[in-house]
Amino acid sequence: MSDYMDGNMLGGTLGELFSMDVTSAMLTCVSCGASWAVAQTRVYPHAPGMVAR
Amino acid sequence: MARAAVLGRLTWRVGTVAATRDETATARTIVLDVPGWPGHLAGQHVDVRLTAGDGYSTERSYSIASAPPDGQADPPVVELTVQRLADGEVSPYLTQTLAVGYPLELRGPVGGWFVWSPDGPASTRPVLLVAGGSGVVPLMAMIRERAAVGSRAPFKLIYSVRDPAALLYASELERREQAGDGVEVTYVYTRTAPPGSSQPTGRINATILASAGWPPEESPAVFVCGPTGFVEAVADLLVRAGHGASAIKTERFGPSGGKP
Numbered sequence: 001m002s003d004y005m006d007g008n009m010l011g012g013t014l015g016e017l018f019s020m021d022v023t024s025a026m027l028t029c030v031s032c033g034a035s036w037a038v039a040q041t042r043v044y045p046h047a048p049g050m051v052a053r
Numbered sequence: 054m055a056r057a058a059v060l061g062r063l064t065w066r067v068g069t070v071a072a073t074r075d076e077t078a079t080a081r082t083i084v085l086d087v088p089g090w091p092g093h094l095a096g097q098h099v100d101v102r103l104t105a106g107d108g109y110s111t112e113r114s115y116s117i118a119s120a121p122p123d124g125q126a127d128p129p130v131v132e133l134t135v136q137r138l139a140d141g142e143v144s145p146y147l148t149q150t151l152a153v154g155y156p157l158e159l160r161g162p163v164g165g166w167f168v169w170s171p172d173g174p175a176s177t178r179p180v181l182l183v184a185g186g187s188g189v190v191p192l193m194a195m196i197r198e199r200a201a202v203g204s205r206a207p208f209k210l211i212y213s214v215r216d217p218a219a220l221l222y223a224s225e226l227e228r229r230e231q232a233g234d235g236v237e238v239t240y241v242y243t244r245t246a247p248p249g250s251s252q253p254t255g256r257i258n259a260t261i262l263a264s265a266g267w268p269p270e271e272s273p274a275v276f277v278c279g280p281t282g283f284v285e286a287v288a289d290l291l292v293r294a295g296h297g298a299s300a301i302k303t304e305r306f307g308p309s310g311g312k313p
Contacts, residue, residue: 004281005305005306006281006305008114011098011164012099012100012114012161015062015163016160019061021165021166023163023166024165037166039164039167039304
């Protein structure tokens with residue numbers, strides 16, 4: 001069973017820090033160059049902190 | 054008004070339950086008066102926070118079911134539809150205990166990516182909505198917004214559900230489809246079809262997406278919402294059918310609800 005959640009869920013927590021929507025922001029991997037919206041990532045909320053990949 | 058929904062930092066605010074509506078035996082719509090609500094876009098969600106007497110607190114995300122307020126209602130109204138999970142920590146409280154007059158703490162509106170707005174080029178672009186179970190909730194907000202603003206963008210909804218008793222918004226969807234102004238609904242039953250139906254039960258497959266959806270050449274905007282496995286399977290089928298990955302927006306709800 002998968003234990004990751006949707007990148008859209010980061011919007012609430014990060015929305016307290018940023019005055020713009022972060023789920024539409026694009027992330028680019030420095031290693032492989034792949035580019036995704038925050039909303040498209042998989043979030044592992046039970047790591048220390050939240051991990052999006 | 055619409056832009057206000059994505060500007061400014063989010064803060065927690067307190068809404069008051071104005072009404073509740075049972076949608077199925079296990080799902081309830083909660084109508085909240087939310088003073089100061091800045092408005093929202095169809096598809097956005099809120100985070101709900103419950104705090105126990107001992108200070109323990111926990112949060113969950115719920116999609117907004119209602120179209121953005123029209124600016125007339127004061128205070129603005131926000132509707133959430135919550136599906137009760139048998140082993141849930143938050144949903145039993147929201148669907149069984151919470152009653153008219155109770156306060157509810159919420160933060161939002163959240164998310165500017167999984168949204169449909171009737172403005173600009175989207176005003177006539179075909180839309181394909183694919184729902185798995187209670188994943189229909191944010192898609193319903195889009196259908197309601199379409200009606201509220203009088204949009205004629207052609208919408209097709211493919212709604213996968215266990216059996217007829219689990220259908221959310223059944224009568225409203227029927228009414229909106231019968232209005233004949235461009236909303237088509239196809240139901241896919243995974244376990245039990247309605248009595249007398251000749252339709253086989255099963256999961257959404259490539260054939261259903263091709264017959265009940267839009268061809269890729271129509272360049273539809275696509276929104277898929279449901280459990281993680283459902284969403285990833287449907288998105289794969291759509292990409293294989295030739296839909297551009299960038300045209301497909303997804304929202305998954307995981308099996309976890311947030312508990313470790």
